[in-house]
Structures are given as C-alpha cells and as structure tokens.
Amino acid sequence: MIPTPDLSHLAREDYQHVYEPAEDTFILLDALEQDAEELQKMKPSICLEIGPGSGCVSSFVGSIVGASASLYLSCDINSRACHCTKRTGDQNKIPLEPINSSLAGPLALRLRRAVDVLLFNPPYVPTHANEAGDAQCGADIAGSWAGGADGMQVTNVLLEQVDELLSPVGRFYLVAVKQNDVPGICQRMTREYGFRCEVTLQRRAGGEHLFVIRISR
Template identity: 60%
Template sequence: MIPTPDLSHLTSEDYALTYEPAEDTFLFLDALESDVEDLKNSRPLICLEIGSGSGCVSSFIGQILGPSVLYLCTDINPHACRCSQSTGKQNKVSLECVNTSFASPLMSRLRHQVDVVLFNPPYVPTEYEEAHIAQQAKSISGAWAGGYDGMQVTNTFLETVKDLLSDKGRFYLVALKQNNIPEIQRRMLDEHNLESEVVLQRRAGREHLFILRFTIKKKVITS
C-alpha cells in the first residue's frame, strides 16, 4: 500500500483558502494506486495535474513514479499553488507549480508531450453565475462551483486535453454521477477519439464519485 502523502505541514489557515483533501481526493489516490503497474510500465516522462489544490495527488503519484518524471501542477488559486509546492517539499517530490487557469500558458510547449494528466475539477452543480464568479475570484470557491450540471469548468478543459496527451498518454478525471458519465464518455470518444473506462466509483455521503481514465483510441489496421 502506498502511503497517503504527509500533509501535517498544512494548517486550518491553509484549508480556509485551499481545498482540503476529501473523499474525492482519496478515491483519486485509490484509482492511481490500482493502476500503479500500468503507470510504471508506461514509463512516463511528464505528469501534469490541473487544479492541484493541496498537492496531495501530485505528491502521491510522485511517490509512485519517482524522480525521473517532471511533475507540473497548475491551479487558478495562488494559495493552492503555495500549498502544492510545500506538500511536494514535505514529501520529497519536486513539483513545479504554475498559478494559471488550466494549462493555458503551457499548451504550445506541452503539445502531445504529457504522459499523465490528472484533474479533480470543481464538479458540483451550481448556478452558471456562481461558477463564473468563482473562476474570476480565483479563491477557494473555485474548488467546487461547477455551474450547470457541474461540467461548466470541466468542459473547457475537455476541449483541450487531447492536444496535451502523448501517444501513450492517459488522462484521469474525477466526476460525479450528476455530471452524466455516459455522456462525457460518448462525447470524448466521438469528438476527441479518447476512449475511457471507469477505474473506480464510490458513494461518499450524498455524492456518487467516479474516476475515469481516458486514452487515445488506436486505429485498427485491417488488410
């Protein structure tokens, strides 16, 4: 069993400003752990987490894959970037954190280079306006407000993730049942040629959480 990263350096003041790891985070760790052999065998070079928050998930995958991988993290919330950086340090994983929305300034440099993309997005269904204001505020409210059907923020990233993935790349996404999992899977296949599987799912209180893994669908060559 791979240990949960040490978060003892983070305080209640940090969690007033940054998303505190919760059931979704821990399900995400369990999903990565269940894929550990495939992840190692794919010999990744670059891992990118969008919305790294406390840095728990990137530090965890850093413990799995070791120091030969470049770990990039982004978060729209500057305090989350500071927490991710310190959590990496606390767990001896070197995390490069960028305070930005999604991977916007990195897109051209990382085009088809990223082997592992991770995103636990703000997935809670809210009013459109609430998600919009939360994204503008770049504060902790941006950790959960997902707009109509909870997909407003996620959908923006789903439009671009294919451009980041390497040929062997895999993309892990946290989603809620209300986000309409079959529709996400169908759309990603039809529009972006990304096939997917549910790696894990779990009920946690009122939430039914899913971890999806997307990979590029290979062309079948027929003679």
C-alpha cells in the first residue's frame, strides 16, 4: 500500500482557503494506486494536475512514478493552493511545480500532446452558473467545489482541451459524481475524439456517488 502524502505541514488556516483532501481526493488516490504498475511501466515524462489544491494527488503520483522520473506540473487559479502544493511537494520530497493559472493556462501550447498523466478533481457540485463563475473569479476555496449547471461548467472547458494535451500514450484521470452524467462524459469523449473511456473506480461517500473516469487514446 502506497502511503498517503504527509500533509502535517498544512494548518487549519490553510484549509480555510484551500480544499482539504476528502473522499473525492482519496478515491482518486485509490484509482492511481490501482494503476500504479502500469503508470510505472509508462515512465511518464510529464504529469499535469489541474487544480491541485493541497498538492496531495500530485505528490502521490510522484511517489508512484519516482521523484526524479517526471516533470510534475500543476495549475491552480488559487495562489494559496499553489503555495500549499509547493510546500507539500517539499514535505514529501517530490519536486512539484505549481503555476497560478486557470486550467492549463499558459502551458497549453507548450504541452501540446505531451502530457502523459493528466489529473483533475474538478469543482463538480451542481450550482447556479453565476455562483460557479463568481467562485472562479474569486480564486478561493469556493472555486474548488462550485461547478455550475450539472456541476460541469469548468469540467466542460477542460474536456475540450484534453485532445490537445494528452500524449499518444497519455491518460486522463477525472473525478466525477453521478449528477455530472458520467455515461454522457464517456460518450462525448469517445464520439468526438475517439478516446477510450472507462470508469475505473466508484463508491458512495455520504450523499455523493463518486467515480473516477480514465480517458486515454
């Protein structure tokens, strides 16, 4: 069993502005651990996490693949999350490189079809569109959960970028809930881009039915 990254350096004050790892985080860790052997065989050269928050997931990937085996990039609109991610990488001896930007932001062109592992635990909670928009503009903790109509407002934007980001052997791990229409996501990515798409893990956590979708070429 691969240990959960050490987050003891983060305090209550940090979690007032940055999403604290919860069941949606842990199902993503479990899905990655489930694929650990395959990820190690892939020897990914670039891993990119969108919205790393505390840096827990990127640090976990680094512990699977190896600290010096890949370039670990992440993008977050929340500058405090970028700071926490960097600290979490240092705490766990994984060289994380966070960038304060929306989605893939300024990296999109430079990373064209170069990302081997793409990760996104998005703001998936269904809310009013205005609430999601305000949360993204506010660039604080609400941006980590307010997802707009069907919880897909932010995710839909990234789904349009996946084809341009994933390398020929790339894998995209996406967290979703039932309200996001998981079958619809898979059908869209298969029909529009020819991706392979499958649910690798699912579980109930309180009132949520969580899924991890793996999308690959």
